[in-house]
Amino acid sequence: MSQYLIDRAFTAIGLLTTLLLCDCSSPNLAIEGNPMPEKQVTVYITSVTPSSAYDTAPKFLKGYAPFFPATEGYALVEFSVTTDGTTVDIHPVTATAYSFAKKAMDAVQNWQFAPARKNGQPVAVRMRMPFTFRS
Numbered sequence: 001m002s003q004y005l006i007d008r009a010f011t012a013i014g015l016l017t018t019l020l021l022c023d024c025s026s027p028n029l030a031i032e033g034n035p036m037p038e039k040q041v042t043v044y045i046t047s048v049t050p051s052s053a054y055d056t057a058p059k060f061l062k063g064y065a066p067f068f069p070a071t072e073g074y075a076l077v078e079f080s081v082t083t084d085g086t087t088v089d090i091h092p093v094t095a096t097a098y099s100f101a102k103k104a105m106d107a108v109q110n111w112q113f114a115p116a117r118k119n120g121q122p123v124a125v126r127m128r129m130p131f132t133f134r135s
Contacts, residue, residue: 036065036111041129048078048126054116058125061085063111066103068133075100075131077108083122085113093128104131 041060051057058081073096080089090108092101108129115122 056117058116059114061112066107069099073100075104
């Protein structure tokens, strides 16, 4: 099986898991345009970089939830957390429509992290974050 198909399968499984396990009545869910709950980011963010590349994973510090497009949908975005904790090289992995990916990428662009560390030194890592847009 090609690496592309394997990546797509893992993406689909991750999104399905997110949709099934999301407790929409939880007060810790993001509300559009408001500060993103740290707990929600911690639960759903995953590292693309192998864990052997860092001793301590990046920690979400602050950022805002994306604004919602007019309809419901989802997006999975991938980005790098740099050694200074900013996000760069943000791109969509999959989305129900580009408008969802765009809103998610716009939000992630302004997020701030404590960077990952290896032997006490900050290191850049690649991360993925799913977003489910519900009205």
